[in-house]
Amino acid sequence: MSSRMENKSYSVQMNGTGVHSKPAVNTKGLNGTGVNGKGVHSNGFHHVSVNGSLYPAKVKSRRLRWDVKPSEMANNTLNPIRAIVDGMKLTPNVDKPMIALSIGDPTVFGNLPTDEAVLQALKGAIDSQKYNGYAPSVGYLKSRQAVSNFYSCPEAPLDAEDVILTSGCSQAIELAISVLCNPGDNILVPCPGFSLYKTLAVSLGIKVKLYNLLPEKSWEIDLQHMESLIDERTSCLIVTNPSNPCGSVFNREHLQKILKVASRHCVPILADEIYSDMVFPGCHCPSIASLSSDVPILSCGGLAKRWLVPGWRMGWILIHDRNEVFGSEIRQGLVKLSQRILGACTIVQGALESILNNTPQSFYNKTISFLKSNSEICFSELSTVPGLNPVMPSGAMYLMVGLDMDHFPDFKNDVDFTERLVTEQSVFCLPASAFEYPNFFRIVVTVPEEMMVEACGRIREFCQRHYRPRSCDSNDLDQ
Ligand SMILES: Cc1ncc(COP(=O)(O)O)c(C=O)c1O
Numbered sequence: 001m002s003s004r005m006e007n008k009s010y011s012v013q014m015n016g017t018g019v020h021s022k023p024a025v026n027t028k029g030l031n032g033t034g035v036n037g038k039g040v041h042s043n044g045f046h047h048v049s050v051n052g053s054l055y056p057a058k059v060k061s062r063r064l065r066w067d068v069k070p071s072e073m074a075n076n077t078l079n080p081i082r083a084i085v086d087g088m089k090l091t092p093n094v095d096k097p098m099i100a101l102s103i104g105d106p107t108v109f110g111n112l113p114t115d116e117a118v119l120q121a122l123k124g125a126i127d128s129q130k131y132n133g134y135a136p137s138v139g140y141l142k143s144r145q146a147v148s149n150f151y152s153c154p155e156a157p158l159d160a161e162d163v164i165l166t167s168g169c170s171q172a173i174e175l176a177i178s179v180l181c182n183p184g185d186n187i188l189v190p191c192p193g194f195s196l197y198k199t200l201a202v203s204l205g206i207k208v209k210l211y212n213l214l215p216e217k218s219w220e221i222d223l224q225h226m227e228s229l230i231d232e233r234t235s236c237l238i239v240t241n242p243s244n245p246c247g248s249v250f251n252r253e254h255l256q257k258i259l260k261v262a263s264r265h266c267v268p269i270l271a272d273e274i275y276s277d278m279v280f281p282g283c284h285c286p287s288i289a290s291l292s293s294d295v296p297i298l299s300c301g302g303l304a305k306r307w308l309v310p311g312w313r314m315g316w317i318l319i320h321d322r323n324e325v326f327g328s329e330i331r332q333g334l335v336k337l338s339q340r341i342l343g344a345c346t347i348v349q350g351a352l353e354s355i356l357n358n359t360p361q362s363f364y365n366k367t368i369s370f371l372k373s374n375s376e377i378c379f380s381e382l383s384t385v386p387g388l389n390p391v392m393p394s395g396a397m398y399l400m401v402g403l404d405m406d407h408f409p410d411f412k413n414d415v416d417f418t419e420r421l422v423t424e425q426s427v428f429c430l431p432a433s434a435f436e437y438p439n440f441f442r443i444v445v446t447v448p449e450e451m452m453v454e455a456c457g458r459i460r461e462f463c464q465r466h467y468r469p470r471s472c473d474s475n476d477l478d479q
Helices: 080-086 116-128 141-151 168-180 196-203 223-229 252-265 327-338 346-358 361-383 414-425 449-466 471-478
Strands: 010-012 047-049 163-167 186-191 207-214 234-240 269-272 297-302 314-320 388-391 398-403 440-444
Touching: 116 346, 141 163, 141 314, 141 346, 163 168, 163 327, 168 196, 168 234, 168 269, 168 297, 168 314, 168 327, 186 196, 196 207, 207 223, 223 252, 234 252, 252 269, 314 327, 314 346, 361 388, 361 398, 361 449, 414 440, 414 449
Parallel strands: 186 207, 186 234, 234 269, 269 297
Antiparallel strands: 010 047, 163 314, 297 314, 388 398, 398 440
């Protein structure tokens, strides 16, 4: 027996407050604190005999009945879209077939299939039998190399080690927020914006500060407002470009201004670029990282939208860190977080190089010209509808429509308006309250053209039925 054992030594467990202490080497423990009669050190630590058996300090009374509750994290996880949509009474008009302009999944109507080369790549990966096992937590090197080659440019060079493959862009965003923020920190999020940022942040105990986008300036950021929100606990700035739900695309000058704010306050950027390169002809959209030499940026992307395969769950983080601000610590943090649950599906990883290298430009062009044409139809139709103010998008797959609620006294708000649109016209658009932006609704422009035309006609009929001139307008007419 060692002298330590003879000494009746005890090790010390973590206490309830999560504070560790060095093991006490004798019954007196550290600082001369002794063990009280209940097996608890007078400093509050439980003690465990080194022979391995654990004696709870106080024998707790056993539970007399079941009492299993969801965790705080589960209770704090809220998807605002679900919260709003699930609360709506969506009963379509039986005389009109339903048209859902609400679903951000470009595959639902079957009119936008992915390219044959993408399918062949996946079939090849399956047939090779090489991708049935586990991949490294950050993804196969070959697949990461393929992504870095695809996105690397002289202004923002990338190597394979700058890429982490994830389960969709959603996991990329989750890892990026988790590595940059502690509970009690805050992040800046666009308003209106994609709801996942808040869902993830709040469940992690991170505060969300919403910065305004300006519809009258094609949804550019109100930079003054954004800057005013930054404080010492702001741990990242989220920039979504092109935007869901706005379909807006920031130009080079605007991106440079955003970078200046981030640089001035030393706040890293999480760039959600899942819609990168989905911009209408004539509009140029550089990645934000290609315009910065100093701001560290985690750019999140994936296959979901541009390659029209959201169900394949392939995403990535591109680490842009030319000045070594993130350094090895953030990189290591991302690796550690990726080890919690393996991310991207290995079959899709196996297909990735071929997908990125063999998808023809004509496929991307076809998708973009369809989205542009449908956006134009929708915009020009709704521009002449009384009480509606559509904002023409420049990319992505969405169009936001402003509502002059004063002219629609039949409805309390955008939720009420869109609910009744379903009841009367069987057209479902997402109320922008789901994006924390009341008095707007969002239209997804991936639906087949004839459906878009039909839906716009029904929206017109609905608005004409419910539109009322403002009382002051009618007074003007009376005078
Ligand atoms: C702005 C934005 N970011 C991220 C995502 C999530 O992408 P994924 O399906 O790859 O997780 C979406 C999906 O709609 C999105 O609109």
